[in-house]
Structures are given as structure tokens and as C-alpha cells.
Amino acid sequence: MKTVGVGLLGFGTVGTGVIRLLNQDQPQVEQSTGYHISIEKVLVNNLNKERKINIDKHLLTINPDDVLDNPNIDIIIEVMGGVEQTRNYLHRAFQNKKHVVTANKDLLAVYGPELLQAAKDHGCDLYYEASVAGGIPILRSLTDGLAADRIQKIIGIVNGTTNYILSKMSREPVSYDQALGEAQSLGFAEADPTSDVEGLDAARKMVILSHLAYSIPVDLDDVTIEGITGVEREDILYSQKLGYAIKLVGVTETTNGQIDIRVSPTLLPSTHPLAAVENENNAVYVYGEAVGETMFYGPGAGELPTATAVVSDLISVVRNLSLDVNGHHIFIPSKEKQCVSSETIVSRFFFRFHVKDEKGAFSKISNLLKDHGISLEKLIQEPLSDQVAEVAIITHEVNKVLFEKALRKLEALDVMIDVKNYYRVEGMKR
Amino acid sequence: MKTVGVGLLGFGTVGTGVIRLLNQDQPQVEQSTGYHISIEKVLVNNLNKERKINIDKHLLTINPDDVLDNPNIDIIIEVMGGVEQTRNYLHRAFQNKKHVVTANKDLLAVYGPELLQAAKDHGCDLYYEASVAGGIPILRSLTDGLAADRIQKIIGIVNGTTNYILSKMSREPVSYDQALGEAQSLGFAEADPTSDVEGLDAARKMVILSHLAYSIPVDLDDVTIEGITGVEREDILYSQKLGYAIKLVGVTETTNGQIDIRVSPTLLPSTHPLAAVENENNAVYVYGEAVGETMFYGPGAGELPTATAVVSDLISVVRNLSLDVNGHHIFIPSKEKQCVSSETIVSRFFFRFHVKDEKGAFSKISNLLKDHGISLEKLIQEPLSDQVAEVAIITHEVNKVLFEKALRKLEALDVMIDVKNYYRVEGMKR
Structure with missing residues (x-):
């Protein structure tokens, strides 16, 4: 059976889970990929720290070169976290024709397109299922x-x-x-x-x-x-x-x-x-x-759920290796970006306020809302004390800018004690 | 741009959805695969039936050979249903080196392993995401x-x-x-x-x-x-x-x-x-x-959800074509089958019965259950009339054979009017 060498950057919670899964599922992984997975090196911060699982101490290193430049390593699993230094490490990995699996959402959210392009340019895979919603594929x-x-x-x-x-x-x-x-x-x-x-x-x-x-x-x-x-x-x-x-x-x-x-x-x-x-x-x-x-x-998190996503990605990379199609599954966001203008956003809103419980208070409020084009879908009023009522309202759809303007005017009303929080409201359908 | 020829077996609800999606998403499919998808032939029962979407009448045929033996067709989408005849068609498709996407659960449940093996033997793809839970991947x-x-x-x-x-x-x-x-x-x-x-x-x-x-x-x-x-x-x-x-x-x-x-x-x-x-x-x-x-x-069903699964499978086949890796993603169930013996099954159960509302009735029932090792987790009793009570019970875990035996004995009790339905009960955890 052919062997594929794997290096880890990081050996925290997720890294531990990855080693644990690989140890226990080696036969299953071999059957599904045709390859034996060999852990070659694991980058750590501290060589002497006690670990939750048994690992050959010779595999641990504090020198990133032992992973990034290691000729026996084909695939790097990045579970160290961080952004700037990790970005540099991944660029080096791709230059050295190593495929990467990562769980690093911070990195992908900021440098995703750049790193995907680098992987593609070097014919490498970059998988990152674990970065979003842990164990959910x-x-x-x-x-x-x-x-x-x-x-x-x-x-x-x-x-x-x-x-x-x-x-x-x-x-x-x-x-x-x-x-x-x-x-x-x-x-x-x-x-x-x-x-x-x-x-x-x-x-x-x-x-x-x-x-x-x-x-x-x-x-x-x-x-x-x-x-x-x-x-x-x-x-x-x-x-x-x-x-x-x-x-x-x-x-x-x-x-x-x-x-x-x-x-x-x-x-x-x-x-x-x-x-x-x-x-x-x-x-x-x-x-x-x-x-x-x-x-x-x-x-969405946890040692083994996240490790499952990482090792499933690893299996995908190994399957690609066996078919010699690495780098072909890279998807780089390519459309032009146009963000919606905040002035045009329309939504239903929930808001809550405390108001003086006196004659005419409610008509002042409802007139103000009406004047801003805000109509009400649901409303609850409950007494907080003899003089004060608490009100929660869900509006029909309204322009967000208009709604926020109306809230500021509401706050200025003489009958208003306090406008509390407001939130957007989603419906059952899109 | 290269072209890939597609033939349809069947033009019912799902077939219509597939053509509709392909017409409308052609640019997206081309961008994601690098291929133009060309519908070459569609096998129908009736050439003159009115269709819900516009289609060139020359594409329709009542002769399966026009699809199965068509040299311009690389991929066959089977949405005709049926089992025995369809099985033969798919075997012919694989012999002719055509890849297959199907939504046919009846066929896959009976001949899945055989057809997957045939596909693999001929280096063909067989995808069937739509056969289970429609639009859910x-x-x-x-x-x-x-x-x-x-x-x-x-x-x-x-x-x-x-x-x-x-x-x-x-x-x-x-x-x-x-x-x-x-x-x-x-x-x-x-x-x-x-x-x-x-x-x-x-x-x-x-x-x-x-x-x-x-x-x-x-x-x-x-x-x-x-x-x-x-x-x-x-x-x-x-x-x-x-x-x-x-x-x-x-x-x-x-x-x-x-x-x-x-x-x-x-x-x-x-x-x-x-x-x-x-x-x-x-x-x-x-x-x-x-x-x-x-x-x-x-x-789980519907024209467009199911068609989405079919066309997503089609895109996978085309991506495989572009990488020349068709037939490599076939997964054939290979372990030995051992079914659990029905005598060993243990479960919680719900059951419901009508009982005479008389002194001592309940102790007869609870003694009988106790004698069969059945303990109760939850119970509700409500009066149906002056003389009759309705009872619903959820048991703790019990052997299924023992439970069913106890039910038969319950039915024979003089205080019992009628034992109604019983069902298994699942918990929150495995």
C-alpha cells in the first residue's frame, strides 16, 4: 500500500481529535482511499507539555520548517489558528507543493480568495470544511x-x-x-x-x-x-x-x-x-x-465533530491524490462585488419601550409611527406599574433608515420614558 | 467550449424539471464545468402529449435505442421509473460506456449493488442523490x-x-x-x-x-x-x-x-x-x-427540488469527465451482512388500551406487566365513560418479544376491553 505523509501545524483540541480519529480509523481510511496515512511531524509550542493522547515524542517539533519543508510530507493539516503568520506558512506550503486542510475561519474569512488562488496556481488542494459549523458538512x-x-x-x-x-x-x-x-x-x-x-x-x-x-x-x-x-x-x-x-x-x-x-x-x-x-x-x-x-x-464545535470535518477533508485530498486531480476542486469567488445600499434595506422590526400610562399617550405614538409609514403587525402592552406601561411591537415591512429615524423621534416624545432594544424579524419564507 | 451530450429516459415531472433547470442555468453549468450541455434525445411514451415546457419535438422519441445506442450521448438521465426494464436499459447504457444519473429509488433499493458494480466494470459513473430525500444532499x-x-x-x-x-x-x-x-x-x-x-x-x-x-x-x-x-x-x-x-x-x-x-x-x-x-x-x-x-x-419531493439533485449529480459527472476520473467514485456495499435477531431487540414502547373502570383492574394489569419484566416510564389514564377508562403507557426498555407476549396476555384479562395500537419510542440520544 502507498503511504501519504501528513504534517500538523498545531496540536490543541482539534489537532488532538485529528490524531485520535486517524489512529482509530486507519483501517477505514485505508480502505476508502487505498493509502496508508503516516503522521510525519507535528508543530507545537512546547515539546514537554503533557498531551491527552499518546504520541511518539520524536514527531513533535517547535520548528515550522520541519513541517513546511519536510519532503516526506504531502499534506499539511493547519489547526494552529492565527492569521498573519499562518497565512505565510500556507503560502510556503503551496510553494512546496503541499496540500492543505484547515479549520481556520479567521484566516479564510480574511485571506480566503488569496490562499485559494495560491493553492490553484501550485496545483494544490485547499479544503476548509471545518471552518464553518464544525461537524456539519x-x-x-x-x-x-x-x-x-x-x-x-x-x-x-x-x-x-x-x-x-x-x-x-x-x-x-x-x-x-x-x-x-x-x-x-x-x-x-x-x-x-x-x-x-x-x-x-x-x-x-x-x-x-x-x-x-x-x-x-x-x-x-x-x-x-x-x-x-x-x-x-x-x-x-x-x-x-x-x-x-x-x-x-x-x-x-x-x-x-x-x-x-x-x-x-x-x-x-x-x-x-x-x-x-x-x-x-x-x-x-x-x-x-x-x-x-x-x-x-x-x-458547531468540539474536538471530535471538528476533527471529523478535518479528516473527511483529508480523505478527499488523498482520493484526489490517487486520481491525480489535486487543485481542480478549488472554487475562487469570481463575481463582481456589489453591496446593497443601507438606505434601501427593508425589514420587519421588533421594538420595545416604556411609556407613561396616561390618556392620549398611545395615540401620540401611533400617529408618529403612521407619519413614518410604519404599520403594526403585532403589539403587546403590559403594565409595569400604575404609571408605566411596557410595550412590544412587531412592525410590517419598513425601510430601515425610516424606522430608525422614527425611533429617535419616539424617544423625544414627552410621554416616552425609554425606548429599549430593537431587532430585525425574519419570516417563515424568504 | 466542449459539448457533452445528454439523453433522458422519461419526461414526467422530474424530467420536466431537469430540462427547465438546464435551460435556465446553462451559463452557470458551463462556468462550473467548462462544458456545454446538449440535450440530444428524450425517451417518451407519447410523442403528441402536451408538455409543460417548450421542447424541440425532434428531440422526442419512443425508441429507447435512440438514447441507449446514441453515439452523441455521453450521459443518460433516468427519470422514467420502473424496475426490471429500467435495469436492462441501465446495463445497456454502461455497456455503451454511458454514465447514468437516476432518481429511481425502487431500482436502487433492489439492484443497487449490481448496477454499481456494472458501472464500475465499465468505468462509468452512477449517481443517484435524488433517489433519497429529493432535494436534500x-x-x-x-x-x-x-x-x-x-x-x-x-x-x-x-x-x-x-x-x-x-x-x-x-x-x-x-x-x-x-x-x-x-x-x-x-x-x-x-x-x-x-x-x-x-x-x-x-x-x-x-x-x-x-x-x-x-x-x-x-x-x-x-x-x-x-x-x-x-x-x-x-x-x-x-x-x-x-x-x-x-x-x-x-x-x-x-x-x-x-x-x-x-x-x-x-x-x-x-x-x-x-x-x-x-x-x-x-x-x-x-x-x-x-x-x-x-x-x-x-x-423530499417535487419537480424542482428533485431536479436540483439530478442536475447537481449531472454536474458531478461532467466534472469527472473533465478530469477523466469517471467510475472512480463508485461505492459498492462490501461488508458481510448480519441482521440482528428479532429476539434480541430491546426498545421502549407506547401502547394504549380500554379497560373496565372497576376495583382491582389496574393492579391486575400492573402485576401482569411486572411479571413480564415491563416497568412503566409514563402513564395517562382518562375516563371514556362511567365504566370505561382509556390508558396510554410508555414503558422503559424491554425485550420486544416479551413485550408482545405481555400484550397478548393483557388482551386475555377479564378487565380488559380492548388493546389498541402500540409503537416503538425513540429517545433524545442514541
Whole structure:
């Protein structure tokens, strides 16, 4: 049997999972590819650190050259993370005719098109299924399974940390801070959760999905990003009363060739399949012109789910090797980028406010909304005290700029105590 | 640009969708494959039948040789259905070195391994994504996206007709016959719905999924099949009260190398993602050893969803042509088949009965159950009249043979009026 040499850059959680899977599934991998997989070198930070699995100490190195320039290595698995240095390493890998499998969403969201071009120029493979939604094979589904369709819109719950926090707040009387604390103690949130809770992690994944779905080379700067740190439990409770769940979703959609890409807490109808995605799970909901609506659900992170995606990619590279067709499956976003103008965005909105409970208060508010062309789909009012009422409203579709202008005017009304949060509302259909 | 010739066997709903997609997406297909797709011939039953889309009449033929022996045709799309004649046509296609894309689950469930071997022997492709769960790219996900994992169990809602009927009965006070009538009038059920409602259609799809998931060449005869014609609305109502939904699911699982494959109405926890799959939609829930639980959701049938799967397969064949690697992606189930013995099957069960509401009745029943090693997880009793109570029970895990024996003894008790239906119960985890 022929042997293919594999090197790892990084030996953290995902790297450990990859070695674990390869050890245990070697016979299966050999049967499905015809190759024996040989781990040749693993780049680590610390040679003496205790490892969770047994590994021959001679395989470990702190010198990246031992991987990048190693003539016995055909395929490099990049699970070290980071952006600038890792980018340089991958360029060197391609120059040395090594194929790459990576789980690095930060890198792909920023340098994806550049690295894909470099891989193609050198006849190398670059696979990155694990970078989006961990164990869910969503990237392949877009490039192969739905290849015949025109994707119109994708809504993704692509960050497990924020989905865990919002699920928790939906079920139990806990604040954002309490839910975050529990997520941290369970390992679903990092000590510094900023990139998750501020929506940046989800934005990176939506950039990668947009590349594949529309072939449009969007940048991270094109994404409108809003995190969940401001979400209050009252927002969730009123949403539930109105028949909705609040989820942090990424949305990417094209209309007339213009792309709109955003990440924000958003109301989804409680009967929408995405509303049932609980805890740390991920799901990607795809609207195709011909296929209609499909959803891909599963674990978005974790050692073995992510390692499964990495090793499945590795198997694809080895199959390509056996057929001598490496570098032919590279898909580089090639269309011209046209972002939708923020002035033209139309949406339904949820908003919540505290108002003085006095005669005429409500007609002042409804007149103001009417004057801005805002009509109401659903409304709940509940007393907070003798003098104060809490109101939550879902509007019909309205121009976003107009809506935000109306909110500022609402805040200035004498009867208004406080305008709380507002969020976009998605429907059942596109 | 090079041209690839395509012939169609059949021009019904799916065939029409394929031509429609190819007409409208020709530029996209050309860009993604580098080939122009030319429809050369379409086998029909009736040359003069009115068609839903414009097609050059000269392309139509009633002579299969015009497709099967046509030197201008490289790829055949089989959407005529049927088993024996179609099998012969595909063998001829492979002998003539033509690649095949098919949506024919009946054929694949019976002659899948034989046809795959024939394709491989002649260096031809045979793709059949559309045969299971219409627009959901589940077959590719099993062979590629989850290639590194060991699949342990699959639960599929793979028949839209029965899911529509059971959804309808869950929401509205209609009987099975009424729900079936509505499904027929909406086009979700055929005039003769036998193969759907008796579970045969779902069984065929579970056979195909088992081939890919386990590489075990199961036959249709290995599937234990029970349809939905006996499901009563009361079964659904009591299930809901106990926190469950009833769905017609196919289940295929392996334990210690033995396979258990079945189709039956089954209780799923109402919080299970499959329980939220409503109406004519399909979903396939996969339990992988490493990846954990993933679900693939979408439309299971329909002209354009199914055509999307067919044309995505066609694009794969054309990409293979451009790389000269046809016939290399064929996956033939190769392991030895060992079916689980029905005597060893263990499950939780739901059952419902009518009992005389008299002193000591319940202790007779509970003693009988205890004597058969059956313990109860949940129970509801409601009065039907002064003399009669209706009882629904969910058991803990019990041997199926013992359980069925206990049911027969229950029926013989003097206090028992009638033992109604019983169903297996799935949990949240494997």
C-alpha cells in the first residue's frame, strides 16, 4: 500500500481529535482511499507539555520548517489558528507543493480568495470544511449537493456560544451575564468571549458561506455586525409572547446581484426550524431558487465533530491524490462585488419601550409611527406599574433608515420614558 | 467550449424539471464545468402529449435505442421509473460506456449493488442523490462530508406523503382517511397511495442509506415494515400529552456489526429536531460516533427540488469527465451482512388500551406487566365513560418479544376491553 505523509501545524483540541480519529480509523481510511496515512511531524509550542493522547515524542517539533519543508510530507493539516503568520506558512506550503486542510475561519474569512488562488496556481488542494459549523458538512453541500441551484439566501446559527446563552435565557430566569458565566464554566464560552458575543466569529463564517454560495468576494468589512451583549431577558420574553424566538443569526442574501450580509440578534417565528436549534448546536438554513428550503444541523464545535470535518477533508485530498486531480476542486469567488445600499434595506422590526400610562399617550405614538409609514403587525402592552406601561411591537415591512429615524423621534416624545432594544424579524419564507 | 451530450429516459415531472433547470442555468453549468450541455434525445411514451415546457419535438422519441445506442450521448438521465426494464436499459447504457444519473429509488433499493458494480466494470459513473430525500444532499454527506466518521444510526423521515398525513392529524381533528383525502387533493399523495402509506417507499430509501452508511448490502426483505394506515388520532393525542410526536420514520442502526433496519410509526420526543419536521418535508438524522448528531432537512419531493439533485449529480459527472476520473467514485456495499435477531431487540414502547373502570383492574394489569419484566416510564389514564377508562403507557426498555407476549396476555384479562395500537419510542440520544 502507498503511504501519504501528513504534517500538523498545531496540536490543541482539534489537532488532538485529528490524531485520535486517524489512529482509530486507519483501517477505514485505508480502505476508502487505498493509502496508508503516516503522521510525519507535528508543530507545537512546547515539546514537554503533557498531551491527552499518546504520541511518539520524536514527531513533535517547535520548528515550522520541519513541517513546511519536510519532503516526506504531502499534506499539511493547519489547526494552529492565527492569521498573519499562518497565512505565510500556507503560502510556503503551496510553494512546496503541499496540500492543505484547515479549520481556520479567521484566516479564510480574511485571506480566503488569496490562499485559494495560491493553492490553484501550485496545483494544490485547499479544503476548509471545518471552518464553518464544525461537524456539519455545509460547504460541500453548497459546492456539490446544491451545485445546480441558485442560492438566494442563507440564515445561519453558526456560533455555539451565543446560541447557548440565548437558549439558556429563553428557558430560565437568568440575565445575559449569568448565562455567559454558565457557558464559560461548561466550556461553551472562552474566558474572553468577545469575538463570539460581539458577533465577529459568526461574521467570519458568513463571509466564507457567501463566497461559496454566490461566488462574491465579500470582506469582513461588508458585514453589518451586532452582538448579543445588549439582549435583555425582557426582549426574549416579549418575543415569545408574540410567537418568536431570538437567535443570533448570520444572514447573507442577494437581490438583483446586490449582496446584503449581516449578523445580529433576530426574531425567528417559533415554528421556523431554526427556532428549534438549541444550546450549543449550529444550523445553516439555505433558500435555493429551485430546491426551496433546506437545513443542515449539528454540532458547531468540539474536538471530535471538528476533527471529523478535518479528516473527511483529508480523505478527499488523498482520493484526489490517487486520481491525480489535486487543485481542480478549488472554487475562487469570481463575481463582481456589489453591496446593497443601507438606505434601501427593508425589514420587519421588533421594538420595545416604556411609556407613561396616561390618556392620549398611545395615540401620540401611533400617529408618529403612521407619519413614518410604519404599520403594526403585532403589539403587546403590559403594565409595569400604575404609571408605566411596557410595550412590544412587531412592525410590517419598513425601510430601515425610516424606522430608525422614527425611533429617535419616539424617544423625544414627552410621554416616552425609554425606548429599549430593537431587532430585525425574519419570516417563515424568504 | 466542449459539448457533452445528454439523453433522458422519461419526461414526467422530474424530467420536466431537469430540462427547465438546464435551460435556465446553462451559463452557470458551463462556468462550473467548462462544458456545454446538449440535450440530444428524450425517451417518451407519447410523442403528441402536451408538455409543460417548450421542447424541440425532434428531440422526442419512443425508441429507447435512440438514447441507449446514441453515439452523441455521453450521459443518460433516468427519470422514467420502473424496475426490471429500467435495469436492462441501465446495463445497456454502461455497456455503451454511458454514465447514468437516476432518481429511481425502487431500482436502487433492489439492484443497487449490481448496477454499481456494472458501472464500475465499465468505468462509468452512477449517481443517484435524488433517489433519497429529493432535494436534500444526504448521500454525498454520508460518502464525503462524514467520510471520516463511523455512522451508528440513522433516523429518517423520508416519505413526504405519510409525514403530511400525520402532521395534519396532529394539528386538526381529522381521521387518517380524511387526512389522506386532503393529501391526495393537494398532490402530496398518489391516487393509489399504497407504497407510501404502507411504508414500502420509506423502506427502499432506508436500504439505500444503509448501503452508504455501513457498506452492508441489505435487501428490502431485511426491513421490518409497518405503515400508518392503523394510526388513530387518539394515538397521536395521547402521545402529545406524554410529550411525544408520532412520525413514520425509517431507522437503520448497527450494533456489534449486526444491522437492524425498520420502518414504522414511532414516538419521538417533542423536543427532538425530527419532531419539528412538518408536512411534506423530509429530514435525515444521523448519529456518528465522532461527529455526534447531525440533521439534514428539506423538501423530499417535487419537480424542482428533485431536479436540483439530478442536475447537481449531472454536474458531478461532467466534472469527472473533465478530469477523466469517471467510475472512480463508485461505492459498492462490501461488508458481510448480519441482521440482528428479532429476539434480541430491546426498545421502549407506547401502547394504549380500554379497560373496565372497576376495583382491582389496574393492579391486575400492573402485576401482569411486572411479571413480564415491563416497568412503566409514563402513564395517562382518562375516563371514556362511567365504566370505561382509556390508558396510554410508555414503558422503559424491554425485550420486544416479551413485550408482545405481555400484550397478548393483557388482551386475555377479564378487565380488559380492548388493546389498541402500540409503537416503538425513540429517545433524545442514541
